[in-house]
Amino acid sequence: MRPYELTVADAAEAVRTRRLSPVELVDSVLERVERVEPRLRAFAAVTAGPARRAARKAEAEIARGALRGPLHGIPAGLKDLIDVAGMATTASSRVRAGHRARTDSTVAARLAAAGVAFVGKTHTHEFAYGLTTPQTGNAWDVERVAGGSSGGSAVAVAAGAAAFALGTDTGGSIRVPAALNGVVGLKPTYGLVPRYGVTSLAWSLDHVGPLTRTVEDSALVLAALVGHDPRDPASVAAPAVDYRPAPGTDLTGLRVGVPGNYYFDRVDPEVEAAVRRAIERLEELGARLVEVEIPMARYVQATQWGLMVPEATAYHERTLRAVPDLYGADVRVLLEAGELMSAGDYIRAQRARTLMRQAWREMLDTVDVIAAPTTPLTAVKAGRPTVTWADGEVESVSDAYVRLSAPADITGVPALTVPVGRDSAGMPIGMQLMGRPFGEATVLRAGHAYELAGTAGAMAPAA
Amino acid sequence: MSAADLTPSDLTPSEAARWAARSGLPLAEDRHTEVATTAGHIHSVVSLLRELDFGDTPPSAAYRAGGEQHDAAL
Numbered sequence: 047m048r049p050y051e052l053t054v055a056d057a058a059e060a061v062r063t064r065r066l067s068p069v070e071l072v073d074s075v076l077e078r079v080e081r082v083e084p085r086l087r088a089f090a091a092v093t094a095g096p097a098r099r100a101a102r103k104a105e106a107e108i109a110r111g112a113l114r115g116p117l118h119g120i121p122a123g124l125k126d127l128i129d130v131a132g133m134a135t136t137a138s139s140r141v142r143a144g145h146r147a148r149t150d151s152t153v154a155a156r157l158a159a160a161g162v163a164f165v166g167k168t169h170t171h172e173f174a175y176g177l178t179t180p181q182t183g184n185a186w187d188v189e190r191v192a193g194g195s196s197g198g199s200a201v202a203v204a205a206g207a208a209a210f211a212l213g214t215d216t217g218g219s220i221r222v223p224a225a226l227n228g229v230v231g232l233k234p235t236y237g238l239v240p241r242y243g244v245t246s247l248a249w250s251l252d253h254v255g256p257l258t259r260t261v262e263d264s265a266l267v268l269a270a271l272v273g274h275d276p277r278d279p280a281s282v283a284a285p286a287v288d289y290r291p292a293p294g295t296d297l298t299g300l301r302v303g304v305p306g307n308y309y310f311d312r313v314d315p316e317v318e319a320a321v322r323r324a325i326e327r328l329e330e331l332g333a334r335l336v337e338v339e340i341p342m343a344r345y346v347q348a349t350q351w352g353l354m355v356p357e358a359t360a361y362h363e364r365t366l367r368a369v370p371d372l373y374g375a376d377v378r379v380l381l382e383a384g385e386l387m388s389a390g391d392y393i394r395a396q397r398a399r400t401l402m403r404q405a406w407r408e409m410l411d412t413v414d415v416i417a418a419p420t421t422p423l424t425a426v427k428a429g430r431p432t433v434t435w436a437d438g439e440v441e442s443v444s445d446a447y448v449r450l451s452a453p454a455d456i457t458g459v460p461a462l463t464v465p466v467g468r469d470s471a472g473m474p475i476g477m478q479l480m481g482r483p484f485g486e487a488t489v490l491r492a493g494h495a496y497e498l499a500g501t502a503g504a505m506a507p508a509a
Numbered sequence: 510m511s512a513a514d515l516t517p518s519d520l521t522p523s524e525a526a527r528w529a530a531r532s533g534l535p536l537a538e539d540r541h542t543e544v545a546t547t548a549g550h551i552h553s554v555v556s557l558l559r560e561l562d563f564g565d566t567p568p569s570a571a572y573r574a575g576g577e578q579h580d581a582a583l
Contacts, residue, residue: 345557345561347554347557348554348556348558351551351555352558355555367533379543379544382534382540382544382547383551384551385529385532385534386525386528386529386544386551387548387551391556391558393568394555395555395558396569397561397563397566397567397568399568400567400568401561401563
């Protein structure tokens with residue numbers, strides 16, 4: 047196995063035991079970036095020089111016995127909404143031409159302190175306001191969408207061009223591209239990971255989290271990110287929890303909620319079959335399946351839009367007036383139209399969220415996790431605008447991609463996506479595991495057990 | 510069809526431009542139709558929330574995902 051193929055956990059162990067130098071590891075990943083990037087275009091910027099310097103520093107520290115932890119010397123990507131001092135945060139937008147971040151974001155600073163070597167900034171759908179990331183090709187089929195908005199992060203991880211990456215998730219932007227590229231993505235509980243220094247799409251919905259090739263890796267990265275930061279008003283103290291899942295696969299006693307409504311409505315039959323097989327696998331591992339009804343499902347999209355649209359428009363108020371022509375057409379019109387939403391509609395969405403959170407909390411009193419598809423369809427060919435479901439309903443591809451992930455952003459519950467197979471076109475399928483607020487350890491345990499049962503995703507062909 | 514459903518189709522391009530201008534966003538004329546259409550679509554999605562009886566429910570402008578129990582444990 048070549049170093050770029052190693053999981054974070056395996057690379058960390060190889061580095062710790064000095065079987066692998068961080069310099070070799072980072073060089074291997076940078077070579078992989080050079081090889082796949084011309085086709086995939088996952089990166090807004092590759093930072094080979096700083097990555098090699100971080101690797102040499104890590105090598106020297108480890109040689110003198112000063113191992114910082116499991117991320118020491120590990121090469122990673124950052125979605126290009128995440129500030130690194132002295133670098134541009136482009137948000138994959140012309141609006142940010144000439145930008146230079148003055149300080150590190152909290153998450154970049156914490157990863158740097160853990161010894162991570164940043165190999166680059168990964169592409170986002172412009173300002174995270176979209177579900178496809180059109181600049182970037184899917185790691186399994188470059189003619190298909192990467193998913194978004196953290197498309198570059200998902201593709202880089204799937205292709206071995208980063209051992210892990212960070213993304214952001216406001217309606218599904220970590221989990222959608224993770225599912226579409228066959229990697230693991232974790233949207234943590236709202237407030238668990240500080241967002242200081244991360245470009246906002248919608249403050250009351252934004253989350254930062256890891257994209258990795260295994261569930262165990264997500265746990266390792268999450269542990270380095272959590273902890274209160276007063277510069278993010280939503281930030282909370284991290285519960286004293288060891289996120290790293292135990293090695294076994296026994297899920298005896300775990301109650302897995304299987305939605306009887308919403309999550310399996312208008313879902314591609316191949317996606318549904320793969321996710322139901324995965325849920326059966328959880329049952330074989332000892333979990334008890336419990337049917338649950340998703341509350342207020344009719345109001346998910348209305349609540350999501352009612353919160354996101356005016357908040358996004360507010361964030362862009364100045365630049366939308368100063369340089370409107372620099373936005374992409376799809377983002378510009380959403381920002382402009384957001385000016386027309388009334389305060390009454392926004393408050394109504396805020397109140398609907400209060401009701402939805404309460405109803406989800408009651409539902410989550412009866413089960414430990416909820417298992418469902420992450421997206422209702424796999425990666426479509428780039429440029430395809432709509433999907434027509436069996437009942438004749440026509441839905442935009444973006445609406446479809448966000449439909450099953452948005453509830454966890456509205457309610458703030460943790461949501462993990464794990465690969466559960468591929469469809470007949472060879473495109474990856476994701477299963478979503480959602481838990482109680484601050485119940486990351488439980489969803490990671492379930493996802494890890496599933497993964498250990500022999501169904502972990504292979505690395506994307508990519509090049 | 511309720512009155513709320515009719516509202517989007519009532520929003521003409523010039524009305525959309527006026528509303529935007531009142532919000533402090535002057536729109537060039539070639540933007541009016543596209544913005545009106547998108548605003549109408551957003552409105553039709555979000556208006557669904559008018560079905561809900563919120564009673565005394567407060568907004569969630571600031572909230573803790575774990576609710577009061579988690580806060581108490583902090």
